[in-house]
Amino acid sequence: xxxxxxxxxxxxxxxxxxxxxxxxxxxxxxxxxxxxxxxxxxxxxxxxxxxxxxxxxxxxxxxxxxxxxxxxxxxxxxxxxxxxxxxxxxxxxxxxxxxxxxxxxxxxxxxxxxxxxxxxxxxxxxxxxxxxxxxxxxxxxxxxxxxxxxxxxxxxxxxxxxxxxxxxxxxxxxxxxxxxxxxxxxxxxxxxxxxxxxxxxxxxxxxxxxxxxxxxxxxxxxxxxxxxxxxxxxxxxxxxxxxxxxxxxxxxxxxxxxxxxxxxxxxxxxxxxxxxxxxxxxxxxxxxxxxxxxxxxxxxxxxxxxxxxxxxxxxxxxxxxxxxxxxxxxx
Amino acid sequence: xxxxxxxxxxxxxxxxxxxxxxxxxxxxxxxxxxxxxxxxxxxxxxxxxxxxxxxxxxxxxxxxxxxxxxxxxxxxxxxxxxxxxxxxxxxxxxxxxxxxxxxxxxxxxxxxxxxxxxxxxxxxxxxxxxxxxxxxxxxxxxxxxxxxxxxxxxxxxxxxxxxxxxxxxxxxxxxxxxxxxxxxxxxxxxxxxxxxxxxxxxxxxxxxxxxxxxxxxxxxxxxxxxxxxxxxxxxxxxxxxxxxxxxxxxxxxxxxxxxxxxxxxxxxxxxxxxxxxxxxxxxxxxxxxxxxxxxxxxxxxxxxxxxxxxxxxxxxxxxxxxxxxxxxxxx
Numbered sequence: 001x002x003x004x005x006x007x008x009x010x011x012x013x014x015x016x017x018x019x020x021x022x023x024x025x026x027x028x029x030x031x032x033x034x035x036x037x038x039x040x041x042x043x044x045x046x047x048x049x050x051x052x053x054x055x056x057x058x059x060x061x062x063x064x065x066x067x068x069x070x071x072x073x074x075x076x077x078x079x080x081x082x083x084x085x086x087x088x089x090x091x092x093x094x095x096x097x098x099x100x101x102x103x104x105x106x107x108x109x110x111x112x113x114x115x116x117x118x119x120x121x122x123x124x125x126x127x128x129x130x131x132x133x134x135x136x137x138x139x140x141x142x143x144x145x146x147x148x149x150x151x152x153x154x155x156x157x158x159x160x161x162x163x164x165x166x167x168x169x170x171x172x173x174x175x176x177x178x179x180x181x182x183x184x185x186x187x188x189x190x191x192x193x194x195x196x197x198x199x200x201x202x203x204x205x206x207x208x209x210x211x212x213x214x215x216x217x218x219x220x221x222x223x224x225x226x227x228x229x230x231x232x233x234x235x236x237x238x239x240x241x242x243x244x245x246x247x248x249x250x251x252x253x254x255x256x257x258x259x260x261x262x263x264x265x266x267x268x269x270x271x272x273x274x275x276x277x278x279x280x281x282x283x284x285x286x287x288x289x290x291x292x293x294x295x296x297x298x299x300x301x302x303x304x305x306x307x308x309x310x311x312x313x314x315x316x317x318x319x320x321x322x323x324x325x326x327x328x329x330x331x
Numbered sequence: 332x333x334x335x336x337x338x339x340x341x342x343x344x345x346x347x348x349x350x351x352x353x354x355x356x357x358x359x360x361x362x363x364x365x366x367x368x369x370x371x372x373x374x375x376x377x378x379x380x381x382x383x384x385x386x387x388x389x390x391x392x393x394x395x396x397x398x399x400x401x402x403x404x405x406x407x408x409x410x411x412x413x414x415x416x417x418x419x420x421x422x423x424x425x426x427x428x429x430x431x432x433x434x435x436x437x438x439x440x441x442x443x444x445x446x447x448x449x450x451x452x453x454x455x456x457x458x459x460x461x462x463x464x465x466x467x468x469x470x471x472x473x474x475x476x477x478x479x480x481x482x483x484x485x486x487x488x489x490x491x492x493x494x495x496x497x498x499x500x501x502x503x504x505x506x507x508x509x510x511x512x513x514x515x516x517x518x519x520x521x522x523x524x525x526x527x528x529x530x531x532x533x534x535x536x537x538x539x540x541x542x543x544x545x546x547x548x549x550x551x552x553x554x555x556x557x558x559x560x561x562x563x564x565x566x567x568x569x570x571x572x573x574x575x576x577x578x579x580x581x582x583x584x585x586x587x588x589x590x591x592x593x594x595x596x597x598x599x600x601x602x603x604x605x606x607x608x609x610x611x612x613x614x615x616x617x618x619x620x621x622x623x624x625x626x627x628x629x630x631x632x633x634x635x636x637x638x639x640x641x642x643x644x645x646x647x648x649x650x651x652x653x654x655x656x657x658x659x660x661x662x
Contacts, residue, residue: 025624180634183618185516185540191622199628206632207618207625209516210542211574215639218576243542245549246581253580287514287538290621291522293356294538297530301537303511308546 005154005197007052008059010119013066015059019046020155020189024196034067035060035078042085042092045187049156050230050266051125054091057082058118061099065114075103075114087278088239088307090231094265095121122158128263128321129159136166136226136261136319140175144223147180147216150241151193152228152261162261163226164194166319171203178204180222184241185210186286186304210243217254225251229262236312236329237274238262242305248314260310261319274309282306336485336528338383339390341450344397346390350377351486351520355527365398366391366409373416373423376518380487381561381597382456385422388413389449392430396445406434406445418609419570419638421562425596426452453489459594459652460490467497467557467592467650471506475554478511478547481572482524483559483592493592494557495525497650502534509535511553515572516541517617517635541574548585556582560593567643567660568605569593573636579645591641592650605640613637 008017015038017030030046032038038060041047047056064070064078079096086092102117103110146167150156153164160168170176179198184190191207198205208216216222225247231239238244238260251258271277284302288295318325339348346369348361361377363369369391372378378387395401395409410427417423433448434441477498481487484495491499501507510529515521522538529536539547547553556578562570569575569591582589602608615633619626649656 023624024622024628182542183516185514185542188622191618191625195625195628195631199630202630204630204632206634208634209573209618210540211513211516211577212634212636212639214577214580215573215636216634218639242540242546246542246545246577249545249584250577250580253584287522287540291355291519293354294522294526297355297526299530299533299535300526301535303537303539303543303547305543305546308543308549 005200007047007049007155008056010059015056015063017041017047017056020048020193021046023192032060033063035064035081038063039081039085048189049151050089050091050228051157051162051263052155053086053089054095054265055122055125055158057085057092058095058099058121061096061103062111062115062118065103066111070110072103072110075110076100079103086280088230088280090268091265125158125263127159129157129161129165131321132162132261132263132319133160133165133169135324136259137170137173137175139259139317139324140170140224142175144170144176145178145180145221146176147182147213147222147225148194149182149190149227149244149247150184151189151197153194153197155193155197156228162228162263164197166226166261168201168203171201178206180206180208180216182213182243183207183209184243189241213247214250217250217256222256225256225258227260229260229266230307231277232262232267232318233271233274233277234269234330235273236315236318238310238312238315239274239277239279239307240310242308245308245310248310252314257316258314259317259319260315264320264322274311277309279308280306336531338378338380338486339387341390346387346394348372348378348387351379351524352377354523363391364394366395366412369394370412370416379520380482381420381422381559382488382493382594383486384417384420385426385596386453386456386489388416388423389426389430389452392427392434393442393446393449396434397442401441403434403441406441407431410434417611419561419611421599422596456489456594460488460492460496462652463493463592463594463650464491464496464500466655467590468501468504468506470590470648470655471501471555473506475501475507476509476511476552477507478513478544478553478556479525480513480521480558480575480578481515482520482528484525484528486524486528487559493559493594494590495528497557497592499532499534502532509537511537511539511547513544513574514538514540515574520572544578545581548581548587553587556587556589558591560591560597561638562608563593563598564602564605564608565600565661566604567646567649569641569643569646570605570608570610570638571641573639576639576641579641583645588647589645590648590650591646595651595653605642608640610639611637
């Protein structure tokens with residue numbers, strides 16, 4: 001699997017971030033020269049996907065450390081800033097912890113060693129994606145027709161992706177026949193990004209709305225569901241893009257295997273269950289803006305959680321770079 | 332419950348149709364002077380909602396019958412044209428059968444008697460809505476927080492609505508505290524029409540995306556779900572807006588009562604089960620048009636069924652103008 005898609009590139013002392021808000025219409029890049037620009041790119045979803053957010057934040061720390069007047073304190077402040085961008089995905093906090101250690105305990109030139117560590121995090125994710133893809137493909141039988149959710153591909157990671165990485169490798173080996181991509185409201189990462197990645201890779205993809213899943217599963221056209229994750233608790237409770245919970249419930253109802261693919265940087269070992277995972281609520285505008293006249297109506301509230309928590313008992317298996325974990329789950 | 336909203340008004344020999352595609356942004360009206368204009372309004376969703384479609388089609392037949400050169404044959408051709416507009420909702424076929432009988436067997440002036448029958452169908456639906464609302468409210472306890480789907484209000488019927496009619500009456504009696512409206516992709520009848528109707532009636536409404544339902548039910552904030560129907564088979568299998576099936580499955584999972592409100596004109600007694608209900612597939616554009624650049628991508632298919640079929644066993648009760656039906660269902 002060769003990927004021509006990357007969510008960011010480190011080049012000439014800056015982080016070039018592909019602005020995913022504009023995809024698939026336009027490919028425009030944000031040139032980040034400081035941590036604040038990276039933080040805003042994360043907040044505004046120019047870069048998204050738990051692993052990609054973590055890696056981008058690592059580069060954000062590197063930008064702070066490479067500043068001509070950088071001090072340990074100024075870099076730690078940048079880390080705190082990046083910590084406040086998005087609350088749910090765990091990879092961000094994992095990598096910021098790693099970077100904090102490198103800033104406070106490392107030796108040698110601050111900028112050089114922090115950048116090196118950020119690049120290592122990136123490279124580790126590239127390898128993790130490949131390993132996950134190989135493990136994930138081992139679960140597949142022939143002629144798989146896979147439903148996926150949100151975007152978990154190259155755009156969401158440093159490498160070929162998590163769930164979509166498995167699917168891509170499976171397709172390249174002739175085991176996956178086609179992909180069903182859920183739109184994934186309100187930001188439409190499925191419709192905009194997964195469909196785009198599949199089209200770029202020549203994978204036959206069928207787009208559907210999030211409310212069509214049960215009807216699709218009822219037809220028998222889907223053999224397997226693969227999703228990614230933003231944070232996983234020790235008992236396997238999995239926070240992922242809003243809608244994953246109902247996907248998992250429907251998979252159970254229709255007896256379709258439901259797999260979660262995520263690198264170990266997504267696992268939060270401090271949490272016994274998913275109850276303590278902070279769920280980000282985003283602006284009503286994400287939902288309102290598509291409908292002319294809606295924002296003007298009085299007395300209208302909007303509920304816009306970006307994630308939900310799927311109980312571990314609904315997950316058939318977890319695919320990590322270290323192997324496949326089957327129930328019962330206790331990480 | 333007083334309704335200031337109507338999907339169409341018969342006035343001065345023409346049918347004025349509120350163009351629901353433009354709501355809630357603009358209130359514009361289509362002046363239909365012939366059956367073809369009514370047929371196109373139905374096909375393009377300017378008027379929608381199974382009961383409203385049926386009544387509008389009845390008026391369409393009246394327009395054909397009122398034409399200065401109308402003959403029995405020309406009116407029957409108009410009926411055939413209207414029959415081909417949308418396949419799933421049964422009220423359309425019920426009313427066109429009623430109109431066919433009036434055209435072929437009635438006595439007296441063709442135009443006058445056909446118009447009178449169309450107006451009777453309209454008046455019957457007004458009464459049916461009121462009766463359903465009263466029966467439905469009898470199911471409610473105090474302090475209900477009701478989730479609803481698509482639009483089943485005044486805009487979808489001749490009267491105050493089916494499911495939303497129950498909700499409105501319940502609110503006016505202080506039994507319903509708030510409403511949760513699902514967006515209902517891809518046409519967003521929930522976000523555009525139900526939210527608009529609730530706002531007009533002063534009912535507190537919270538809009539959510541279709542993929543947020545399980546997460547919402549998990550919070551315990553919803554006490555009851557009310558939906559409408561497009562066609563109901565004798566065993567209770569219910570075709571309704573795509574996404575109803577997964578709503579019903581989630582209601583079951585979270586043990587939340589799931590009610591279907593529909594006039595008896597929605598019941599197709601020729602069908603033993605829901606398997607034979609024709610499910611309309613609509614144009615991919617409905618899904619593609621919201622995402623710039625998506626339609627240009629190669630190899631992308633779209634699946635856009637407008638309805639799904641919910642097994643009768645998932646329905647807690649049916650509310651009709653003749654009373655409430657509990658399981659087991661055999662109409």
